[in-house]
Amino acid sequence: MNLQSEFLGIKSPNPFWLASAPPTDKEYNVRRAFEAGWGGVVWKTLGLDPNIVNVNGPRYGAVWGPDRRLLGMNNIELITDRPLQINLDEIKVVKKDYPDRAVVVSLMVPCEEECWKSILPKVEETEADGLELNFGCPHGMSERGMGSAVGQVPDYIEMVTRWVKSNTRMPVIVKLTPNITDIRYPARAAFKGGADAVSLINTVASIVSVNLDTFSPEPSINGKGTHGGYCGPAVKPIALNLVSQIARDPETQNKDISGIGGVTTWRDAAEFLALGAGNVQVCTAAMTYGFGIISELTSGLSNWMKKKEINSISEIVGKAIPNVTEWQYLNLNHVTKAQIDQDLCIKCGRCYAVCEDTSHQAITKTINGERGFEVIDEECVACNMCINVCPVENCITMRDLEPGEIDKRTGQTVSDKYANWTTHPNNPSSIKAAE
Amino acid sequence: MSNTKLSPGIVSSRLSKEEYSNNFSDAYPGFTDYEAKVEADRCYFCYDAPCISACPTEINIPLFIRQISTEMEEEAAKTIFDQNILGGMCARVCPTETLCEEACVREAAEGKPVKIGRLQRYATDSIMSQNIHPYIRNENNGKKIAVIGSGPAGLACSHRLSMLGYDVEIFESKSKAGGLNEYGIATYKSVDNFAAKEVDWLLKIGGIKINHNKTLGVDFSIDELRKSYDAIFIGCGLQDTNKISIDSNTDQSIEDAVDFIADLRQINDFSSLPIGRNVVVIGGGMTAIDAAVQSQLLGAEKVTIIYRRNLENMSASKKEQNNATSKGVKIITNAIPTSINKQNGVHKLSLSYTEVEKQSGKLKELDQKFSIEADQIFCAIGQKFNNLLDVFKSNKGKIMIDESCKTSVENVWAGGDCVDQGEDLTVTAVAQGRDAAEAIHKSIISK
Numbered sequence: 067m068n069l070q071s072e073f074l075g076i077k078s079p080n081p082f083w084l085a086s087a088p089p090t091d092k093e094y095n096v097r098r099a100f101e102a103g104w105g106g107v108v109w110k111t112l113g114l115d116p117n118i119v120n121v122n123g124p125r126y127g128a129v130w131g132p133d134r135r136l137l138g139m140n141n142i143e144l145i146t147d148r149p150l151q152i153n154l155d156e157i158k159v160v161k162k163d164y165p166d167r168a169v170v171v172s173l174m175v176p177c178e179e180e181c182w183k184s185i186l187p188k189v190e191e192t193e194a195d196g197l198e199l200n201f202g203c204p205h206g207m208s209e210r211g212m213g214s215a216v217g218q219v220p221d222y223i224e225m226v227t228r229w230v231k232s233n234t235r236m237p238v239i240v241k242l243t244p245n246i247t248d249i250r251y252p253a254r255a256a257f258k259g260g261a262d263a264v265s266l267i268n269t270v271a272s273i274v275s276v277n278l279d280t281f282s283p284e285p286s287i288n289g290k291g292t293h294g295g296y297c298g299p300a301v302k303p304i305a306l307n308l309v310s311q312i313a314r315d316p317e318t319q320n321k322d323i324s325g326i327g328g329v330t331t332w333r334d335a336a337e338f339l340a341l342g343a344g345n346v347q348v349c350t351a352a353m354t355y356g357f358g359i360i361s362e363l364t365s366g367l368s369n370w371m372k373k374k375e376i377n378s379i380s381e382i383v384g385k386a387i388p389n390v391t392e393w394q395y396l397n398l399n400h401v402t403k404a405q406i407d408q409d410l411c412i413k414c415g416r417c418y419a420v421c422e423d424t425s426h427q428a429i430t431k432t433i434n435g436e437r438g439f440e441v442i443d444e445e446c447v448a449c450n451m452c453i454n455v456c457p458v459e460n461c462i463t464m465r466d467l468e469p470g471e472i473d474k475r476t477g478q479t480v481s482d483k484y485a486n487w488t489t490h491p492n493n494p495s496s497i498k499a500a501e
Numbered sequence: 502m503s504n505t506k507l508s509p510g511i512v513s514s515r516l517s518k519e520e521y522s523n524n525f526s527d528a529y530p531g532f533t534d535y536e537a538k539v540e541a542d543r544c545y546f547c548y549d550a551p552c553i554s555a556c557p558t559e560i561n562i563p564l565f566i567r568q569i570s571t572e573m574e575e576e577a578a579k580t581i582f583d584q585n586i587l588g589g590m591c592a593r594v595c596p597t598e599t600l601c602e603e604a605c606v607r608e609a610a611e612g613k614p615v616k617i618g619r620l621q622r623y624a625t626d627s628i629m630s631q632n633i634h635p636y637i638r639n640e641n642n643g644k645k646i647a648v649i650g651s652g653p654a655g656l657a658c659s660h661r662l663s664m665l666g667y668d669v670e671i672f673e674s675k676s677k678a679g680g681l682n683e684y685g686i687a688t689y690k691s692v693d694n695f696a697a698k699e700v701d702w703l704l705k706i707g708g709i710k711i712n713h714n715k716t717l718g719v720d721f722s723i724d725e726l727r728k729s730y731d732a733i734f735i736g737c738g739l740q741d742t743n744k745i746s747i748d749s750n751t752d753q754s755i756e757d758a759v760d761f762i763a764d765l766r767q768i769n770d771f772s773s774l775p776i777g778r779n780v781v782v783i784g785g786g787m788t789a790i791d792a793a794v795q796s797q798l799l800g801a802e803k804v805t806i807i808y809r810r811n812l813e814n815m816s817a818s819k820k821e822q823n824n825a826t827s828k829g830v831k832i833i834t835n836a837i838p839t840s841i842n843k844q845n846g847v848h849k850l851s852l853s854y855t856e857v858e859k860q861s862g863k864l865k866e867l868d869q870k871f872s873i874e875a876d877q878i879f880c881a882i883g884q885k886f887n888n889l890l891d892v893f894k895s896n897k898g899k900i901m902i903d904e905s906c907k908t909s910v911e912n913v914w915a916g917g918d919c920v921d922q923g924e925d926l927t928v929t930a931v932a933q934g935r936d937a938a939e940a941i942h943k944s945i946i947s948k
């Protein structure tokens with residue numbers, strides 16, 4: 067299967083790029099990533115000299131599952147802490163040695179046009195494929211008026227993007243922060259400023275834990291902590307939603323999006339693509355398992371495409387978007403009921419506990435006097451919570467009632483007509499048929 | 502090492518020091534913190550959890566497991582001890598595969614139950630190893646209770662009574678407390694003198710006095726006790742064993758497995774205990790398995806269990822059977838010994854195969870016979886009650902009790918192996934001892 071990807075005209079053998087972060091902070095890493103098979107990299111964010119410094123204590127915090135699976139991670143790392151010229155020299159040789167891979171350079175400099183004007187020619191000189199403007203970093207740099215301090219103000223995004231576009235020939239991706247109330251505004255601003263694409267998400271402002279002995283947030287530096295940026299599997303649902311909002315916004319639909327945030331398996335990647343991302347970037351998964359996961363990502367995606375008879379990445383992009391809608395347009399005449407497969411049921415009773423205590427009292431705890439769990443159709447509102455807690459996959463499923471069947475809860479016949487909230491009699495502002 | 506596995510006859514020192522200490526080390530060592538956390542995460546926190554009802558002491562298993570998963574193992578231990586003060590021993594010796602773990606829904610789901618027993622050990626070890634006793638007894642209420650026997654039943658009863666404010670006097674015929682925890686349980690299930698340590702830990706509650714070498718029926722009678730105590734609890738276990746009758750050309754050819762195990766439990770130096778090169782154990786229960794396995798561990802070359810019915814009928818669980826066979830013990834089923842002939846120091850054991858008659862369900866001796874040689878033969882065909890049957894109403898040869906563990910005699914309660922209810926297990930003895938204490942309390946305060 068050909069996974070060839072083209073994003074803003076930048077070609078890469080697959081749609082998996084390493085996001086701007088420690089995995090892309092130096093030539094040594096990037097070479098090995100390319101050898102392992104990664105399609106491209108966004109180089110760790112460069113800034114102006116003198117290079118910034120990092121803390122000399124721990125910079126990562128974590129949320130683990132009980133088996134120490136890393137579910138979420140946060141960091142208080144800043145942009146690259148190596149001198150500008152070293153990075154530029156390395157970028158140049160790497161791009162020269164790997165002409166078929168995407169090499170994009172991430173930048174973050176103070177909000178002054180002169181600063182951007184001075185750095186852009188140096189980056190062009192490397193012959194990298196494009197730029198990514200880091201308007202997303204939520205910690206450290208934002209206190210200095212950069213990163214998410216820019217990304218949280220649409221006017222600044224537009225202004226800086228325009229400076230950059232008018233001073234370079236390179237394609238420009240604007241990397242957005244999720245730490246805002248409505249992602250559509252910063253995205254619109256980026257495109258208004260001339261951006262060729264947006265990428266998202268950067269990390270989510272977070273405190274992952276508090277040490278209950280020292281009462282310091284973690285990671286703790288000499289007894290004190292600060293908020294960091296959250297990433298990894300835990301942030302994927304947030305990222306998917308934000309990507310889809312931009313893909314659906316009439317002002318930005320059909321614009322290019324690079325999807326980032328919690329991509330850990332080929333499935334995650336396919337979901338981002340389906341919600342409108344043209345490619346994906348990965349950081350935490352590589353930082354957790356190393357570069358080798360690229361083999362799983364590429365083979366998994368190809369295999370799935372083969373099964374679905376999808377021939378190119380571009381066919382996937384946005385495939386789910388027509389099915390993303392607002393709540394008010396969901397079909398209220400679609401009725402489902404939970405049903406429990408008694409052969410699969412292991413009788414743990416979790417569905418009963420959750421339905422009885424926190425939902426709709428729609429599950430019995432006995433069947434013919436014996437321990438057993440069964441749905442009471444008269445009570446079931448199909449909320450799905452029983453399925454969420456059932457430890458056995460496919461033991462509880464939702465059955466769609468056929469039009470003409472009686473919904474035992476309401477006593478009403480299921481209609482085959484689509485009807486949503488906008489026309490519902492209980493909606494005070496429902497659109498009534500003319501009298 | 503003066504002898505080897507191949508030295509003929511019944512001799513000591515068959516193995517090296519290292520082999521002995523490996524063989525008798527902890528069979529199922531405690532979980533590490535990490536293992537415990539991973540295992541605890543497997544629990545589904547079931548509604549009205551089936552594991553709880555499968556536990557004779559009804560420990561709130563999902564609760565204590567959840568407490569482990571939040572790193573509150575001391576609280577988890579409390580949850581266990583609230584129901585079962587010998588939760589430490591039970592974590593080591595319970596046949597969980599036929600109790601909580603058999604009922605665990607993950608057994609039904611995937612044949613891999615949550616390892617409840619080992620999690621229980623993790624929790625109980627956390628405070629027992631620090632020698633913390635988590636209970637304080639109520640203010641003394643001036644009442645005195647006599648307890649016969651310091652096995653699991655007697656100890657559980659005494660502890661609960663003490664908590665409720667009673668002064669307890671235990672009368673114990675042996676010089677050490679603990680009953681079969683001290684004299685019966687397999688060595689590798691209770692290493693490092695755990696039984697004795699557990700008794701010391703339990704007695705920290707205070708208010709319990711143990712009078713050793715005092716035997717009911719020999720040194721004093723029930724009637725005498727009734728005069729000086731407000732109530733009596735009998736937890737004297739089983740003192741006698743069933744004997745097998747076989748034609749034999751010698752006396753004392755067959756040794757009692759329970760005595761062998763008791764000797765083994767009291768020994769400090771395993772190399773001093775003689776064991777046969779060829780050992781035969783007759784029986785199909787936990788005692789037979791323990792005698793066989795421990796013979797093997799002491800360096801016997803061949804150990805064979807002879808059981809008269811088939812594997813499914815053995816009262817030792819599948820897990821116990823597998824443990825034995827994995828150690829090299831051979832199990833011969835459907836066979837009964839018919840005669841013993843001793844020649845040149847070696848026993849020739851003649852056996853007949855058996856079959857269960859379809860119609861009557863009776864065991865029938867077949868014409869087919871075979872024989873095996875043995876240096877040492879142990880009999881483990883069950884313990885029996887042989888005591889006090891003139892005093893109490895009995896059922897199936899044991900003291901009859903009602904649902905509150907009360908006997909037919911006024912002011913006397915009983916529990917454990919000596920009563921007609923429940924399986925002969927440590928955990929059952931604990932449950933009955935505890936429930937009897939509550940019943941005694943209820944009866945006294947209602948007077």
Ligand SMILES: Cc1cc2nc3c(=O)[nH]c(=O)nc-3n(C[C@H](O)[C@H](O)[C@H](O)COP(=O)(O)OP(=O)(O)OC[C@H]3O[C@@H](n4cnc5c(N)ncnc54)[C@H](O)[C@@H]3O)c2cc1C
Nearest residue numbers: 650652653654674680681716717737738917918925926927
């Ligand atoms: C070899 C063997 C292995 C076993 N392994 C297991 C196992 O792995 N798991 C399990 O759950 N169960 C096991 N059991 C069963 C378990 O040990 C018993 O069910 C349990 O100990 C019964 O407790 P109890 O308090 O009723 O009696 P006991 O433990 O027998 O205690 C009775 C106490 O009363 C004393 N006593 C007796 N008569 C008198 C008297 N007249 N006056 C004063 N004191 C008296 C005795 O000396 C003894 O200390 C095993 C049993 C044996 C024999």
Ligand SMILES: Cc1cc2nc3c(=O)[nH]c(=O)nc-3n(C[C@H](O)[C@H](O)[C@H](O)COP(=O)(O)O)c2cc1C
Nearest residue numbers: 085086087111141200268297298327328348349350
């Ligand atoms: C340690 C660390 C450092 C990062 N540094 C940068 C950076 O310099 N520039 C940038 O644009 N994003 C940076 N990020 C954000 C990542 O590129 C990415 O947007 C984010 O981690 C979400 O993706 P993920 O869930 O795959 O990790 C950093 C992330 C981490 C974990």
Ligand code: SF4
Nearest residue numbers: 544545547552605606
């Ligand atoms: S049955 Fe198993 S999974 Fe359910 S609560 Fe008990 S230990 Fe947990």
